[in-house]
Amino acid sequence: MPPLPDPKGVFLNIPYDEEFSSLYVAYIVGLCQLGMAPHLSSEIPGGGRRLDRIFELIQNCRYSIHDLSRVELSVAPTAVPRFNMPLELGMTIAWQRLHPGRHDWFVWESEPYRIQRSASDLNGSDAYIHNGTPEGVLRELSNAFWRDPMPSVPQMLTVYRLVESALNSIFVRNGTRNPYDRSVFRELCRLSSSLTTLFS
Amino acid sequence: MRKRIHLTTPWPTPEEWAKLYPISKESEKALRALVEEFKATHSNREDETVNSAEPEKRRKRASAA
Numbered sequence: 079m080p081p082l083p084d085p086k087g088v089f090l091n092i093p094y095d096e097e098f099s100s101l102y103v104a105y106i107v108g109l110c111q112l113g114m115a116p117h118l119s120s121e122i123p124g125g126g127r128r129l130d131r132i133f134e135l136i137q138n139c140r141y142s143i144h145d146l147s148r149v150e151l152s153v154a155p156t157a158v159p160r161f162n163m164p165l166e167l168g169m170t171i172a173w174q175r176l177h178p179g180r181h182d183w184f185v186w187e188s189e190p191y192r193i194q195r196s197a198s199d200l201n202g203s204d205a206y207i208h209n210g211t212p213e214g215v216l217r218e219l220s221n222a223f224w225r226d227p228m229p230s231v232p233q234m235l236t237v238y239r240l241v242e243s244a245l246n247s248i249f250v251r252n253g254t255r256n257p258y259d260r261s262v263f264r265e266l267c268r269l270s271s272s273l274t275t276l277f278s
Numbered sequence: 279m280r281k282r283i284h285l286t287t288p289w290p291t292p293e294e295w296a297k298l299y300p301i302s303k304e305s306e307k308a309l310r311a312l313v314e315e316f317k318a319t320h321s322n323r324e325d326e327t328v329n330s331a332e333p334e335k336r337r338k339r340a341s342a343a
């Protein structure tokens with residue numbers, strides 16, 4: 079039996095593409111503003127089978143968010159649908175079924191009712207609909223989690239804008255333009271967590 | 279699953295955040311400067327709002343200080 083999960087740990091199962099980066103920053107800001115610790119598969123150091131490392135991360139987190147909003151094909155000539163997110167959701171569901179009480183998972187989507195067509199086996203598991211906007215992500219995080227006291231959605235949105243305005247300098251410092259890069263992710267988390275006291 | 283989770287875990291301390299997300303000393307310094315800048319800007323804006331819209335609150339603040 080693996081050790082108990084981090085009670086504030088949240089595994090983020092999201093698409094790693096450029097168009098998603100503003101929502102990705104919103105997830106990080108919102109979770110940190112709620113005192114939770116987001117985790118990404120890109121955080122895990124190399125070596126070993128990737129799937130094993132992802133499964134370990136799921137086991138170590140008390141919660142997971144599975145964003146299934148990227149169901150469309152990319153525009154590349156060799157476009158294929160993305161199966162990573164549903165695959166990792168499946169792994170999570172199996173883990174939660176085997177060990178109830180150790181993990182809770184949530185499905186996020188950008189469009190209402192689409193999940194019933196893209197993954198009809200999830201019927202009965204209502205998705206959180208973020209409408210493809212950072213504000214929507216923050217709103218739905220506030221719907222999924224609460225604590226007393228907690229920042230309001232407009233307050234979180236202010237922090238989101240501040241963090242996003244710092245993204246370029248974080249890129250420069252880390253010599254990358256990839257927001258999902260491990261060092262960028264860590265800095266985004268540190269910056270977001272440092273701003274939790276902005277409204278207190 | 280759609281349920282609202284009540285979080286009761288204590289807020290992570292700065293040391294815990296640092297342990298969770300280790301970054302270089304240089305980055306730490308740069309982020310600290312950014313945070314101070316944001317906080318100063320935010321408090322200035324708040325003061326502007328208070329000054330223009332809530333003179334009573336402003337007087338109370340000034341006397342408390």
